Amino acid sequence: MRRARIAYGGAIHEAVEWGGQLKLDDGRIVEEHEVIWLTPIEPRTVFALGLNYADHAAELAFSAPSEPLVFLKSPNTFVGHHAYTRRPEDVTYMHYECELAVIIGETARNVKKADAYNYIKGYSVANDYAIRDYLENYYRPNLRVKNRDTGTPFGPWIVDAADVADPMKLKLTTHVNDKLVQEGTTADMIFDIPTLISYLSSFMTLSENDVILTGTPKGSVDTAVGDVVVTEIEGIGRLVNTIIGDELFTNR
Amino acid sequence: MKCVKSKIKVLGSQVLSSVDVNPVTNTVTLLEDEVSLDDLQIDNPITGTVFGTLLNYKGELESLGDAVYDQPYGSPPIAPVLYIKPANTYNRYGGSIPMPEGLTKLTIGAALGLVIGKQAIAVDEKNALTYVAGYTIVNDTSVPHDSVYRPAVQHRARDGFCSIGPWIINRHEVQNPDDLTIRVFINEKLQQENSTSNLIRPIARLLADVTEFMTLSPGDVLLVGVPENAPLAQIGDKIRIEIEGIGSLENFVVDGKETKWRDLL
Numbered sequence: 459m460r461r462a463r464i465a466y467g468g469a470i471h472e473a474v475e476w477g478g479q480l481k482l483d484d485g486r487i488v489e490e491h492e493v494i495w496l497t498p499i500e501p502r503t504v505f506a507l508g509l510n511y512a513d514h515a516a517e518l519a520f521s522a523p524s525e526p527l528v529f530l531k532s533p534n535t536f537v538g539h540h541a542y543t544r545r546p547e548d549v550t551y552m553h554y555e556c557e558l559a560v561i562i563g564e565t566a567r568n569v570k571k572a573d574a575y576n577y578i579k580g581y582s583v584a585n586d587y588a589i590r591d592y593l594e595n596y597y598r599p600n601l602r603v604k605n606r607d608t609g610t611p612f613g614p615w616i617v618d619a620a621d622v623a624d625p626m627k628l629k630l631t632t633h634v635n636d637k638l639v640q641e642g643t644t645a646d647m648i649f650d651i652p653t654l655i656s657y658l659s660s661f662m663t664l665s666e667n668d669v670i671l672t673g674t675p676k677g678s679v680d681t682a683v684g685d686v687v688v689t690e691i692e693g694i695g696r697l698v699n700t701i702i703g704d705e706l707f708t709n710r
Numbered sequence: 711m712k713c714v715k716s717k718i719k720v721l722g723s724q725v726l727s728s729v730d731v732n733p734v735t736n737t738v739t740l741l742e743d744e745v746s747l748d749d750l751q752i753d754n755p756i757t758g759t760v761f762g763t764l765l766n767y768k769g770e771l772e773s774l775g776d777a778v779y780d781q782p783y784g785s786p787p788i789a790p791v792l793y794i795k796p797a798n799t800y801n802r803y804g805g806s807i808p809m810p811e812g813l814t815k816l817t818i819g820a821a822l823g824l825v826i827g828k829q830a831i832a833v834d835e836k837n838a839l840t841y842v843a844g845y846t847i848v849n850d851t852s853v854p855h856d857s858v859y860r861p862a863v864q865h866r867a868r869d870g871f872c873s874i875g876p877w878i879i880n881r882h883e884v885q886n887p888d889d890l891t892i893r894v895f896i897n898e899k900l901q902q903e904n905s906t907s908n909l910i911r912p913i914a915r916l917l918a919d920v921t922e923f924m925t926l927s928p929g930d931v932l933l934v935g936v937p938e939n940a941p942l943a944q945i946g947d948k949i950r951i952e953i954e955g956i957g958s959l960e961n962f963v964v965d966g967k968e969t970k971w972r973d974l975l
Contacts, residue, residue, distance in 0.1 A: 503796035505863070528863040530794040532759045534925045595783045596791040597764060598860045606923045607831075623919075661810065661864040663798045709832060 460695070461580075462615040463500075463538075464493040468597075475615060495539035496617040499561060502667045504531040505658060506557075506586055508599060510673025511646050517676040526649045526657055531671075535605045539614035540698050543587055544607070545683055547704040552681055555586040555674035556632045556689035558625065558644055560651055561616055565625050566664035574652035576663070581625055582617040583697040584671045585632075585689040587611075588678075611689075611699040612669075622693060626650055629692040630675060634685050642675025644691075713739050714883040714955075717844065718876070721802075731877055747803060747960075748877055748911055751868050754802040754874040755846060756759040758826070758929030760795040762819075762850055762866070763916065764858060766935030768908050773938045774858075782859040790911060790919050791858070795850065799872035805849055807870050808966035809945050816943050816963060819850035819936035820894045820924035820951045822887065822906055824913065826879045830926040838917035841926070844878035845887060847951050847959040848933050854942065872962045874931065884955055888912045895950040904937035 460475035466488060473480040473493070481487050508527035509515040515522050537543065544550050562577025587609045592602040622628075625644060632640035649657070654670055681687060683703040690696040713730040715855060718738065720727060730739040737744040763770045765787055771778075778786045801807065827843030851871040853859050884890070887906060894902040911919060913934055917926075926932060943949055943963045952958045 503798065525862065527860065530796055530863060530867070532761070532794050534759075534927070582737070588756075592789065594785075594787055594789065594791075596787050596858050597793050600789065601761075601792045601794075602789045602923050607925050651905075662796070662867050664871050707832075 459618050460615040461620065462498055462613070463496040465496060466493045470496065479496065495541070497536045497538050497612045498614070499667050501533065501536060501612070501669045502574040502656055504669045504671065505529070505656070506531055506604070506671040507649070507673035508523055510648050511642060511675040512648055513642070513646065513672055514678070517678065518537050522648050526654060528658070529599055529604065530608060531605050534607050534623060535610040536612050537608050537610070538612065541608065541611055542702045543609060543611060545681070545701050545703060546589070549589050549591040550680070551590040551593070552677040553588055553590070554632055554634075554640070554681060554687050555588065555678070556630045556640055556691070557584045557586050557671045557674050558628065558691055558694065559584045559612065560625070560670040560672060562664050562668040562670070563619070565666070566655060566659040569656050569659040571652040571656045572664050574655040575619070577655060578619045579666070580618050581694050582613060582623055582691055583691050583695045585611040585687065585697055585699055586674065588669055589645060597702055613697055614695050617694050628694065631690050632677065633688045633690070634679070635682060639679050640675065640677030642677070644672070646675060647672060715880040716877040717755060717880070717944045719755045720820055721752040721753045723753070726755055726878070728945065729878065733879065733955055736876070736958045752803055752876055754800055755825070755878050756874050756929065756931055758931065760800070760848070760872055760874070760926055760931045760933070761920070762793045762795055762821070762933045763935045764791040764793065766790065766910050766916065767904065767937045768910055769904070769938040770935070771910060790916060792920065793866060795872040796867050798869050799867060801870045801873035801961065803873070803875035804962040805870065805873055805961055807873065807961050808848075808868070809963055810853070810966050812866055813853060814944055815854055817852045817947055818894055818941045818943050819852060820892050820902065821848040821850050821933035821936050822892065822956070823848040823874060823888060823931045823933050824917070826926045826928055826932070827881070828920045828928055828931045830917065833918055833921045835914045835918040838859050838914035839881065841917060842881050844880045844929070845884055845956050846874055846931065847876070847953050847956055848931070849873040849949065849951055849959055849961055850933060850936055873959060876957055877957050879956050890956070891954040892937065893952045895952065896941055896943055896947050898948070898950070901941035902937065902939060906934060908937070909934060934959050
């Protein structure tokens, strides 16, 4: 099943995909364009992986890491499907990153790789934007690059783990204004999903609604105000986002 | 010192309670009595996300010396150096800090925590302090590590590595948060002393620079920094972080194998 959190008629609802429409928790069936899409869950701790695809690491002139490069993200940065992401006026290189999001469902400590899939509730899509102009070499990647308000679209929905036969064999694509700009497969992850769950749970406790953003393949291209950026993962979802400019934020 | 207004969270309660406290004796005034924190079960008073700041004490940045011009850093920091303490690290007054297996020492980062009171988006330095509900004490524990380039998340994200409390002192009770003495005692012996007067970015400036790109929400906590020469602690140590006008936060370092209480949370 594909489950979303949406706002409709002045209230927040759980909804499920219903043959191209959405069925709300109160039984109403509505069109997708009639709702405001929220993030499919309210994320607790969010981990993101740097350089977890060998081709992307090479693109950024890094050798592949020997230990997962993990950083954290906080609630301010997440927006749902069909949301707007702000591009500051002064930047020259802001790029999307299509990533498979793994949503934890059970308390996890010292999980063995062989058991790791039992701790997953479901999967979604994230677009982990980065603004490379702001990159500094202290506690990299710094929050100004990777944790900005509106900087991480997440959704449209969570697909139940049971409905995904092999999450390590999914095609990822990004289209900007309908042009294909990024293409890859989750099969190319350096550290696969069981390894990441085993690694993280070896030194900290994971809980329900913790999320792991598993990294992005190569294909990072600058985006412009007005661009429509669609990050899509086969069998998981198609996440649409639009880049907007600074001038709309009048209190600055 | 007179009693001051604060907010405190009783263990098991969902809400913060307004109480008068004495930051010098570290006691709570209940009716006419001064009640010791050791006789109360209190939780950490935090409801949001905890953000840490590094290299914001002059001495801490100076201790890097010319290394800031060398690789991997390349240049001194421009924007605030920030990190996130995830929810599994949250701990409380009196709580045990588990020593991870295979380690013998932990770094104790003593920080003043700004508890946010209203949605802070691109705030102006001039009125930044009005977004602060109050102040608390944070023991930002970490596994000792030297590099600040790309440290592994496991250094700061271990269970129990962020004790917060004992309370939130209302903003109006603190005349100048940019001039507070911070002391760390291990087993009652003074191990570190510094002052928020040594911050590179004073509090209002820090809030302005952080909220320029990242909204801080009510209940979030922003640590103003950890002073240089952070003391180390080992199993059995009692740690007390004292901040002038705010109070004292006490914790114990225990063997990680013995912290079964965490399994209930």
